[in-house]
Amino acid sequence: MSIFDNLKIPKVIFQANSQYNGNVEVWQVGQTLKLVANGVVQSVSWDSNTAKKIVFGRMVELLKEQMPELNSILILGLAGGTMQHLISRAFPGIRIVSVEIDKVMIDIAKGFFKIDEIPNHRIICEDACRVIVEPEKYDLKLHSFQTVIVDVFCGETYPDLGNSGNFFASLKKMLMPGGLAVFNRLYLSKHQDDVNEFIENVQQFFDNVDTLTIAGRTNSDNILIYGRVS
Numbered sequence: 729m730s731i732f733d734n735l736k737i738p739k740v741i742f743q744a745n746s747q748y749n750g751n752v753e754v755w756q757v758g759q760t761l762k763l764v765a766n767g768v769v770q771s772v773s774w775d776s777n778t779a780k781k782i783v784f785g786r787m788v789e790l791l792k793e794q795m796p797e798l799n800s801i802l803i804l805g806l807a808g809g810t811m812q813h814l815i816s817r818a819f820p821g822i823r824i825v826s827v828e829i830d831k832v833m834i835d836i837a838k839g840f841f842k843i844d845e846i847p848n849h850r851i852i853c854e855d856a857c858r859v860i861v862e863p864e865k866y867d868l869k870l871h872s873f874q875t876v877i878v879d880v881f882c883g884e885t886y887p888d889l890g891n892s893g894n895f896f897a898s899l900k901k902m903l904m905p906g907g908l909a910v911f912n913r914l915y916l917s918k919h920q921d922d923v924n925e926f927i928e929n930v931q932q933f934f935d936n937v938d939t940l941t942i943a944g945r946t947n948s949d950n951i952l953i954y955g956r957v958s
Contacts, residue, residue, distance in 0.1 A: 738762070742840065746832040754840050761840055763808040763833075770833075771808025771841060774817075783912060783950040784810045786942050787877070788818045790952060794908050795875055798822060802868075802902055804856040805879035805912075807833055808841040816846045824849045825868065827856045856880055860898040870901045879912045896933040903957045909934055915941060915951040927953055 741761075742754040749765040756762075760778060763771040772779050779785055788811075791798055798819045803812060806828035816822060824846065828834050831853055837843035843851070852859060852866050856878075859866050876899055899909060911930065913923045931937045934955025942950045 742836065744832050744836070746830055748830040749833065752832055752836065754836060761808075763836060763841070765807075771810040771837075773841070774810050774813030779810050779814065783942050783952070784814055786940065787811055787910070787912070787952065788814045790910065790940060790954065791815065791875065791908075792818060794954065798874055800873045800875075801825075802873045802876045803827070803879060804860075804877065806837055806843075806851065807879075809837045809843040809846070810841070811877070811879065812843065812846055812849060813841075816849065822848065825852065825873075826850070827852045827854060827859050829853070829855050857895055857898070860902055861894070863902065868902070871904050873902050873907065874904055875908045875910065876902055877910045877912070893929075893933075896929065900933060900957050905957065907957050908954060909957070910952055910954040913951050913953065915949045923951060923953075930955055 736758040738755040738757045740753050741756050744752050746752050746765070751766055753764045754761055755764055759773075760776040761773045762769050772782075772784070774784075799821065800823045801815065803824065803826045806812070806826045809826070812824055812826055816824060826849065828851060834843075834851060834853055843849070854866065859868070863870060878899070903909065909930075911926075913919065913926065915923055927937065927939065930953055935958055937953065937955035939954075940952040942952065
């Protein structure tokens with residue numbers, strides 16, 4: 729018996745070009761699907777063991793700890809919807825609104841990752857900053873979410889608007905009093921200086937800011953930065 733007999737070779741089952749995320753592929757690895765943008769894994773099948781062990785599962789653990797009675801959440805960023813699936817199952821009946829600028833990602837989430845099976849889930853195809861600056865245009869109310877998750881990436885790149893004072897101030901207005909904001913950032917060595925500066929900016933707008941570093945099992949390490957509104 730060869731050591732390679734049980735090796736699962738990724739098979740590309742879909743490929744597309746996106747103006748926001750470049751080369752986007754869906755890989756099949758055994759029974760697990762992975763959504764990959766420019767070589768960076770953005771999503772995996774929600775019911776895989778991998779999903780629960782990396783950033784998606786750790787996000788759910790953080791939410792259970794910080795917001796055990798969570799019933800409304802705004803998620804900026806969708807990709808394949810791994811996080812949305814897991815949150816929906818961890819908090820039955822929760823209302824989820826996801827904002828995703830990239831229609832290619834939305835189509836992939838629907839076609840390969842069963843995003844339409846999530847109950848009480850609405851997807852807005854739009855720029856996240858525009859949505860939180862003018863929420864009424866998208867039938868969203870100020871101070872209507874217990875938690876906001878910011879999970880916006882273009883491959884490895886974190887958009888500049890996600891680090892502006894206007895963005896943070898608008899984000900705060902979407903949260904109820906005592907609400908929780910969580911930011912997911914890549915935290916490889918080449919990102920750390922930028923992320924450390926980002927954390928200082930978050931501390932100017934949110935209270936009790938803390939971090940959780942997550943060892944990656946795909947392409948990268950992540951750090952979750954979280955804080956509350958008073």
